Amino acid sequence: QVQLQESGPGLVKPSQTLSLTCGVSGGSFRSGSYYWAWVRQPAGKGLEWIGHIYTTGKTDYNPSLTSRVSISVDTSDTQMSLRLSSVTAADTAVYFCARWYQSFYFHYMDVWGKGATVIVSS
Amino acid sequence: SSELTQDPAVSVALGQTVRLECQGDSLKTYSATWYQQKPGQAPLLVMFGKNQRPSGIPDRFSGSKSGITASLTITGAQAEDEAAYFCASPDNNPKHPVFGGGTQLTVL
Numbered sequence: 001q002v003q004l005q006e007s008g009p010g011l012v013k014p015s016q017t018l019s020l021t022c023g024v025s026g027g028s029f030r031s032g033s034y035y036w037a038w039v040r041q042p043a044g045k046g047l048e049w050i051g052h053i054y055t056t057g058k059t060d061y062n063p064s065l066t067s068r069v070s071i072s073v074d075t076s077d078t079q080m081s082l083r084l085s086s087v088t089a090a091d092t093a094v095y096f097c098a099r100w101y102q103s104f105y106f107h108y109m110d111v112w113g114k115g116a117t118v119i120v121s122s
Numbered sequence: 123s124s125e126l127t128q129d130p131a132v133s134v135a136l137g138q139t140v141r142l143e144c145q146g147d148s149l150k151t152y153s154a155t156w157y158q159q160k161p162g163q164a165p166l167l168v169m170f171g172k173n174q175r176p177s178g179i180p181d182r183f184s185g186s187k188s189g190i191t192a193s194l195t196i197t198g199a200q201a202e203d204e205a206a207y208f209c210a211s212p213d214n215n216p217k218h219p220v221f222g223g224g225t226q227l228t229v230l
Binding site: 035062063085108 | 152153155157162163164165166167169171172174208210211212214216217219220221222223224
């Protein structure tokens with residue numbers, strides 16, 4: 001059974017780069033026909049898709065964040081990274097990684113990490 | 123990008139039926155996916171496709187769609203169903219998922 005776990009600094013200074021890692025157990029980021037996504041949620045608010053990486057390594061990002069975001073998978077295929085540059089207080093949120101299956105008929109995120117809280121503050 | 127609109131809050135009496143709605147142009151083309159989220163937890167997939175429930179989701183949850191409105195119906199709501207519910211759909215770009223603002227369901 002695939003499980004995901006986010007990790008990274010809980011506090012980032014404004015203008016710096018937020019870096020988070022998502023580790024997978026019970027599987028690999030290169031196996032299956034899945035997208036591996038980052039989703040964030042400011043406190044008390046809704047969910048926002050940040051971007052994803054496919055098993056081939058192809059990435060796609062939310063147009064509102066594309067100039068600041070980068071997602072990659074390491075050579076072990078078990079660690080996915082999120083980098084978000086030039087952060088502001090608006091980037092304060094819980095960050096989730098999730099497995100996303102997408103086809104014309106179905107699209108769902110069926111495996112989620114527990115989430116990592118990131119606060120942007122000096 | 124397209125938007126998905128949900129009522130911010132809905133309440134239901136214990137054991138009664140409640141329908142949560144999600145409206146958006148993208149639903150003309152795509153089905154809605156529904157997630158349940160309890161405080162401090164990650165979202166949980168509860169419905170996708172044409173009324174497909176993941177393993178472990180009770181059959182009191184059902185999904186439907188008409189036009190640009192998708193619905194998640196809970197028949198016989200239980201106390202443990204109290205949560206926020208988010209709908210989701212691909213955007214105009216099918217590789218870009220978009221979420222509704224969420225409905226906070228209170229079970230009275």
